[in-house]
């Protein structure tokens with residue numbers, strides 16, 4: 001199997017793939033409820049929260065929808081400095097909700113000052129912000145922005161998309177005062193796709209009580225009622241939850257701090273390699289992602305040729321996302337990828353360039 005340096009789905013360890021082959025248990029059985037409970041407790045450590053974590057049978061986008069449907073009474077401030085921030089805005093609008101964009105040039109961070117200024121003009125029910133923009137390889141300063149939101153308007157809920165960073169970079173849900181942090185399984189958690197996780201604050205749950213049409217499948221209040229019984233309202237993705245449980249053991253055994261350090265060492269390595277090689281990095285210095293790097297294709301490499309060359313050697317990288325196709329390409333260093341893997345990849349790209 002080619003080693004995937006694409007930002008999801010990433011390679012899954014064979015033991016974790018195997019965990020999915022356990023026989024099915026009815027989800028209303030005490031045995032399943034015990035393993036569900038255990039997985040949630042471990043997931044709380046990943047989110048750095050003492051509070052609730054929900055598991056949904058969906059991908060991450062489902063939880064972008066859950067956030068806006070459950071937590072917005074009137075209006076949303078959507079921070080957009082990349083493709084996934086833009087998607088979250090589209091999700092809000094397509095649900096008939098009133099959303100306003102705070103647009104920042106792609107590759108530059110959203111700043112606490114920009115957010116504070118917006119909140120000074122008008123109150124917003126929620127702010128949506130992507131922590132790690134997978135399109136541009138940029139990490140927004142969530143902790144600082146959350147502080148600015150709290151100071152400007154304590155009623156504004158802070159919703160964070162951590163789809164391509166949770167489990168790869170430290171995100172302290174409780175300490176930073178975040179109200180909803182969402183992620184999906186196929187990126188930094190190195191699981192197959194199909195499972196989404198969210199940490200949700202008490203404030204956010206109180207807000208949901210004031211929102212009349214939250215939908216059914218993603219209704220957080222309904223989810224909570226069942227979570228308290230170690231279950232979900234509809235049939236959970238049992239095989240994926242078994243894999244999550246096994247993978248969380250693996251992640252906690254590696255150590256969260258050690259895992260984050262592994263990712264930032266790889267980020268440092270690839271950033272310096274790229275600049276030395278004559279590429280530029282799309283994201284502004286000081287705000288570069290620890291889990292995915294977006295390179296400006298200044299050497300004018302033919303991306304298809306490059307990926308074909310890499311595939312022959314058992315590896316694969318990703319083209320630029322959407323409008324950034326060919327002008328950029330992306331190398332993910334998330335999940336179980338190690339420095340030795342990255343070294344092999346970079347040596348192969350060197351070889352391609354020199355050929």
Ligand code: PLP
Nearest residue numbers: 059060061084132134163164184
């Ligand atoms: N948000 C970010 C930052 C992403 O990178 C992605 C997927 O690449 C999504 C949201 C959408 O997630 P999913 O594909 O799990 O729905």
